[in-house]
Amino acid sequence: MGAGGLAAAAVAVLLLRGPETPAVPTAAAPTSATGADGKSLDDVDTMISRLAARLEKEPNDGEGFRMLGWSHVMTGHPERAIEPYKRALALLPNSALVHSGYAEALAGASGGKVSAAAKAEFERALAIDPKEPRARYFLALWQAQNGQQKEALEKWIALANSGSADAPWQVDVRRQLTEVSGKLGIDVSSRLKNPAPKVEGASAVTAPQLDPATVQAASALPESDRAAMVDQMVAGLVAKLKANPKDADRWVLLLRSRMVLKQPDQARSDLDLARKSLAGDSGALGKVNAAALELRVPGA
Structure with a gap:
């Protein structure tokens, strides 16, 4: 995919993901877009409905239920993601992605608060994969929300230093580092081995999100269709701001x-x-x- 296609995929990810609080995506799904052939593309809600309908016929598709739950979270409806994630957990109990995705849905449905139930699921994800970045991120967020801001800051510094500057989760981590270190009056810049992630251009294609499947989904459309979808999504964002x-x-x-x-x-x-x-x-x-x-x- 060329740089233009990567940029379009990046914006699709940004707008599906919503504003920068990872547990509380709020951007609305686009209504429709027009493909190169002039036909209307399916909107996000339609694609999600089709996936749900397929899973009714294929009830043992654990990855399908994970994707259904993920889709609801990405489109700002974490409460709808809880049941699909429960199905996914029953079918894929050893998947760190499923545990952390379910926990993120619980946090989103609670208005961004990492509850005891969400914390337990993130801990299960880390027991399966100690490097799982979403679980590490949200467990530090739990600390920050429970009077342990200095401890959370240390966890986020370690997470930021554990990956490359363009790792998918760096933007969210750096945002929290900036916010919490500012509140505490602590300068952590000398402790960060990577520069702040850049957001311009193709290198930042995965920056806004923690699940690499997001970019794969956004990149699946033909480039002309993806560009049309992005144009409409940006126009929708402008309309909301008006x-x-x-x-x-x-x-x-x-x-x-x-x-x-x-x-x-x-x-x-x-x-x-x-x-x-x-x-x-x-x-x-x-x-x-x-x-x-x-x-x-x-x-x-």
Whole structure:
């Protein structure tokens, strides 16, 4: 796949994944897109429904149930993912991906809080695969949510140093490192062996997410169809921001999408609009400005 195709796949991942909190994806699924032949492509909900229908006829497909659960989480409905993941767990009890995926769904359904049940599933995932990054990430998040921010910071530093700079989970980890170290007044930059992950271009294709299957799914469409889908998804994001211009997370998502698609001029325009829209909300404005600096948006 060429750089343009990788960029399109990256934005599809970004927009399916939603704003940057990994346990609480909130972006809505696209309604439809138009393929190169002029026919309407199936929307995400239709594809998920087809997978669910197929699994009714193939009830022993553990990987299929994992993908169904994953699809619900990716499209902002973690509560719908819980039952498919339970089926997947019954069929694939030794899969770290299933345990961590189920735990992420539990966390998402709880508004981002890592509950005792989710923590137990992440721990089971690590018992199977001690390197499983999603489980390591969320177990540190549990610590941060339970008064152990310094301990969580150490876990995230170790996780950040355990993989390459362009590993799929680095953006989420670095975001937490920046936020928590800032709250604690601790400079951890000298302890990080890799530079902050870049988001521009093809090298950042997997940055927003923790499950590499995301990129495979986004890349499966023909390039022209994928580009059409991405255009519509970005347009949908813009429409949501027009309806609710106070949504800082979606402004960040839009800026990230523009930079991945190599649209710096449009990103700068979006940044100006975001600043106007969020004037008076220092917290939201700070989040957008920090993201713009990280993404190297012109004018940041």
